[in-house]
Amino acid sequence: MKKVRMTKKKNIWNLCKIEEIGKEEFGKRISNCMEKNKKEGENSEENWIRMQENITKELIDYVKGVRKKKPWVTDAMIIKMKERRQAKKRMDEEGKRKYRKLNKELSSECEKVRKKWLDEQCNEIEELEKTGKHEEAYRKIKDFNGGGGGAGGSSKCIERAGREKNCLEKKHLEGGKST
Structure with a gap:
């Protein structure tokens, strides 16, 4: 019998909310987050990983995902x-x-x-x-x-x-x- 594995849900971002906040405002939020978590002596790979984490964190906080649903579902x-x-x-x-x-x-x-x-x-x-x-x-x-x-x-x-x-x-x- 074949073992069925559950796939991990992908985050679906509602990028229209970035337009509502404003791209500059969103960029400032990410920059502020980067400044708070800045560490001395990091190489470029660690810096890149930290930047990705910060962007993802900001997206989760401010740009919540959209659930696909039928139009009549309340x-x-x-x-x-x-x-x-x-x-x-x-x-x-x-x-x-x-x-x-x-x-x-x-x-x-x-x-x-x-x-x-x-x-x-x-x-x-x-x-x-x-x-x-x-x-x-x-x-x-x-x-x-x-x-x-x-x-x-x-x-x-x-x-x-x-x-x-x-x-x-x-x-x-x-x-x-x-x-």
Whole structure:
């Protein structure tokens, strides 16, 4: 049997926050940190390693990572997911019961929020079509479908008047359900 190893998570930096702080301000913070930790008699290799550590430390402090998530997932849902994960780790009956309860709540909440989000997307695309902003509507459809130019049901959403709602949902469900 093959042993599966967990890979270490890579840090994803939200570099837009550097723009908010300002590049000069961020540079000053790193320079100040370098001055505090300056040591006499260091060779260039040690200096380089220390500089990398200081930059990483500043990034962790001021430019927190971004969690990739579906657009409809809220912060409350993420907290519930963490609670569910903790409950799953517990091996007793109470943990199992709590996990099942949280899992049911989370799946129903995700489904409701996802459907609401899909309705909003469809309505926004229809509104763009009604106002004659076809390029924006098609760009939105392309973004929604992942930007791929394959055979998709993207035009179905525009033609949905009088038919069942959320044709975008059909396209999404083909890709699989994930929260």
